[in-house]
Structure formats: C-alpha cells, structure tokens
Amino acid sequence: MTTITRLDLNPILLQHIQRFFSAARTAVETSMKKDALSGGVAALVGNVIWAGSGFCSADRAEEHQKAYTGALISSLGDRFIAANDDELEQQALRALGALEKQLLKNYDPLLERIFERLQAHGLLGLSPGELNVAVWCALFPGFDYYSSQAELIDALGELVQGTRVAA
Numbered sequence: 001m002t003t004i005t006r007l008d009l010n011p012i013l014l015q016h017i018q019r020f021f022s023a024a025r026t027a028v029e030t031s032m033k034k035d036a037l038s039g040g041v042a043a044l045v046g047n048v049i050w051a052g053s054g055f056c057s058a059d060r061a062e063e064h065q066k067a068y069t070g071a072l073i074s075s076l077g078d079r080f081i082a083a084n085d086d087e088l089e090q091q092a093l094r095a096l097g098a099l100e101k102q103l104l105k106n107y108d109p110l111l112e113r114i115f116e117r118l119q120a121h122g123l124l125g126l127s128p129g130e131l132n133v134a135v136w137c138a139l140f141p142g143f144d145y146y147s148s149q150a151e152l153i154d155a156l157g158e159l160v161q162g163t164r165v166a167a
Contacts, residue, residue: 003124004131006111009111009118013114016135016139017139019149019152023152023156024048025093025096027154027157027160028093029089045092049099118131118134118135132145
C-alpha cells in the first residue's frame, strides 16, 4: 500500500479547486437565461461560501460568520441581487473569483487540514480514484464528485437555475 504525502496531495487539491471554479464559471455563463431567477445564482454563491467557510477562515469566529453569511445568501440573496441578467452574471462571476482567491490565499492551511482529515480517517492509502473522491468531498462538502467535467458543469448549472439544491 502506497501512502500519500502532503506533496502528493498538493496537485490533487489544486486540480480540484481549479476544476470546481472553472465549472462554476462555465455554469454561470451558460445557465444565465432571461427566465432563470437570480435565486439559483444566490444559492450557488451562498453554498460555496458556506462549504468553504471552514477552509477560508482565519479563526472560528470568521468561520462562523462566513457559514451564516453563506446560508443567508443562499436563502435570501435573490431578493437583494439586481434583476439585470448581465449585471447578475458579472456579480456571480466576481463573487466566484473572490471566493477562489480567498481559498488559494489560505492554501497551505487548507492542504494541512485536508491531509489531517484524510490521515485521521485512514484514507491516505486509497487508490488514485478513491483519493480523488475523498479529497473532493473534504474540499467541497455538499457537492457531489463527478469524474466528468461536463456532468459537474451540468450539476452546478442546475444550482444556478435553482433546480437543484446542494446536499
């Protein structure tokens, strides 16, 4: 059984971060339609903030603040976002970019937390495919792992349109 090190985990984690945010941007760009309500975008952004609150926070107080902020945006954000589809799309893309930057700004502690979580659950000896899923689930709790980028974009597109709710 091969044991994974932090150095081995690094490219997997970076790939998942890039893959998620690339898919989220594509979902926003392709799913924004005149009949799509802003609630789906608010739900996506709110869910991403909430899911990342444990990884993008300097301390427990900030983590709790981000978790509650994400929940509020998911639930009430559509009432406060402009009705203009183009403006809404740009707001969503800017919010996703800011979240990605925040996640990458705290990358080293994030890598350490994911490594420790995998280690605590005895998951460092998994096959490459199983490790991909475990890292994804630790990084984006509530968002299913899809091996296909097209499936991930479709699932995130459903969140944007408000026809799917994150687990």
